[in-house]
Amino acid sequence: MSTLSVAIDPRSRKVRLALVAWLAGALVVAVSEVIGRHVIRLPAIVPALVIGITTLALLVHRRSEAFRHFTATADLRPAILFHLVRVGYGAAFLALGAAGELHPTFAWNAGIGDVVAGALALPAAWLAGRGSRRLVFAWNALALFDILLALGTAQRLIWIDGERTLFAPMQDFPFTLLPVLVLPWILLGHLWIFARLRRPAALTGAPAGTR
Template sequence: MLDFIGTTVLVAAIIFSINALTGAMPINSSQRIALSIGAGLWTGLAAALSGANLLLGSNPIGPPTIGTVITLPLIAAAVAAWISPSVRATLLGMPMPFLIGLNVWRVAGGFFLLLAAEGRLAGPFPTSAGWGDIITGVLALPVAWLALRGQGSALVWTWNAFGMLDLVAALAFGIMSANGSPLQIIHAGEGSEAVQVLPWSLIPTVLVPMYLIVHGIIFAKLAQNGKGVPA
């Protein structure tokens, strides 16, 4: 039952977030459709790799495969924003309150705690990832409201740093507790095994890169605001 509910929530979060992000970008309809198709295909690829058990820590190609799936979107977004003024303008053209509020979906981090209660996750990973996401998600709307009013820039910066560090810590704990992985340092029962298979693998392979990119854009917009550029 937990997998059924998780699949429903995660797919809804991905579909909603992709459509919301492309809808908030100052681009034309053709570009919006192309981005949505590209994001959908990437999500399908991530799901297919997981379905073929190519993301398992015990699989020799598992760690480099999941590492590639996580980092490639980050590198692509960073390089595109660096070399293309139009891409950079498009990303920075999304409203700050919207980008912050999108993180409300991270209250679904409670699934990590439920998986741990079922004995399917263990060690520091589910506690760190679960509570970190819940805190980030619960505070997202109040912080977005402050940003909408042009207030609380220090709080926005703190919230954004916390949200990004939560994702980085979750990735680190997940890698270090993946059973059978050559990078395993933490040996704690099931470790991070549940997030190496569907539906939970959609979190590190799709949602985490997306939210890291969102956090990066928010930091860039905060820097813009510090130079007197409107959000």
């Protein structure tokens, strides 16, 4: 009954509609080549978009009671399973690195880590359903470390080593979706999971006493 009430709660509905609108807007931007046309000449656009969008989402969450209600009650498993997209991106990084189209250091660091973190999202979601907080915490910490390592490696290669061609694949879809949707959702998801793990409520949105 509690899960049903969350699903039809007007506040949760508003958040879901906002997320759908974000997805639609991100797809329009990603396929329009707005990012691709400037990413090589202005490589700062990628981290600026990731940081700016993520920060804006956090500010909206802080000021919106509907968003706070959603993150306090919604089932975490879809957020965990979203990380499955990292398997596809990680495999693509490895393939591009092997073909010489992506810097091998970044391809290896980001590729292997994303494949592992993404693949482990399946058992992590299953564990969340069973209420295994420590194991979900371990996966979340590992996956967050991986994404931060990948982002840090990219910035080092670009700004210290001068490897601006690192962003060459970012000119094309679906890589143009990374800074406007995928990376912000991954980072926000990690923060959301950590926040929920600190609370006694169940990770699936069901009452804590039902398990």
